[in-house]
Amino acid sequence: MAQATRIQITDVSKIYQTETKTVEAVKNFTESVKDGEFVCVVGASGCGKTTLLWCLSGLHPATSGTVHIDGELLTKPLPDRIGMVFQDSNLLPWRTLIENIELPFQIKKKAVNRKLVDELLDVAGLKGFENSYPGELSGGMKQRGSIVRALAQDPEVLLMDEPFGALDAFTREEMNLFLLKVWERTRKTIVFVTHSISEAIFLADRVWVMSPRPGRLSRIVDVDFPRPRDIDLQFEPKFIEILKSIREDVEGSKSGKGQ
């Protein structure tokens, strides 16, 4: 299923300048993501994985280096081609779920794609909750709503920034299954940032392991478990083996830097 390169990251560095110090959040990052590929980025906190994702979104441009989407140099957000999902569901509390899903359409001054929205709401198990306010929904439902909002724009690339980080373990498992189900249907290109190594292995085709200070790509792990994947996958010896080896990497990179 190897296809054309969707995202090309070339020598990307991102330096944050605060009043007192300079932080090299990402340093000399070069990699690519193929069309329809599911890539997870893991690493200790502060390793620059979220910064990398924001560089890919066009919201925070890289200090040096380039990002190309379908061969086109990224200089600003591409609302029709890139969808973002944040750690917080970011549903506007004064709008109902459906009004939240309609927001991007309103911003783009486009007609709402009712058919796609309906289909996505159905897959997300949110049918019947269209007119609920976010405060009336559970954490999992809100996050599914925010994924529906992003997918309703039918982007080619979905960037996800620890979207399930704030959810409890059981909800998280369900969200992982939901995301795989949606992904297997739509085959979007996904870059998914997480601090959970098992989540990364469960979801991804490839896992990028990053090490902190400065944030670099330290290792790439191919995960070739067959799909569709079942939640029991995480108890298989091979899964645990990969988990252990990535874990050692992440731990090692932390202690190596004198934390």
Next chain:
Amino acid sequence: MATDNLADKIPDFNSATVNQGGNGPVDVSAIAGIRRAKGLKEIASVIALAIVVVTLLEFILIWTHTEAYVFPKPTAIIRSLFTDFPTLYWKPLTQTVQTFFLGLIIGSTIGLSLAVLVTLKPGLDIFISPYIIILVTTPMVALIPFLMLKFGFGMTPRVIAISLATGPMVMINSATGFRRTNAELIALGKSYGATEFQLFRKIRFPFALPMIIVGFMVGSIFGLLTAVGAEMVGGGMGLGNRLIYFSSLVQMSQFGAVLVIVATFGVGIYSFFTFINRKWASWDA
């Protein structure tokens, strides 16, 4: 398939109630229902207590043979309110209301515009905020003698003072509301290609609305204070002027009646904005 079991409705709803602690809209209709039921009971007991207090006051004043020029009886105030309203109070009330609303409209328009300006051009606020702080902390009544020298004894000096009292309050609160808008929400809007104006209209403004309403409420109360205070300083118009007039003639029941009208005005402002807040910003409960 296991993936079909996504509608985790019952456990999800339990966690939802836990999540409701912070901000975000809880079931609006339910809360409104509870409040109203509670409110009716509370309103009844509050009114009952008020009647008891006023009656008690009346009897104490009778028993102690207190003269009207020392402390007017509640019944005398109420009688004056009803009998003298068209002749003594209506005209000054309209004068106060007029200057108050004119000042509020001018002040809040300028205040809100400045808040938008400093939000869109963040560098500007270091230049504007010193003046805003001076205006907020200085009682605008103090400007009245000066303004009267400049603009005469008509409405103008008082409208200016009221604008200066309300505007900065509206501005400070609105600007804070705009600025507090969650950075991730702004990023979300930008990721969908929102223009600065769209970000304002769709995200910043609704997010700041509860704070803006509070700004209007506090600003209005400051405005009323300034309006009545300014009328007491000079100019021969409005409720403030009547307070001076009746107290100088020692017509204390009329004085009390004007005081009741001013207080009702203030409570009216408070109730109006509380109502607006519940209507438009209930998600921030």
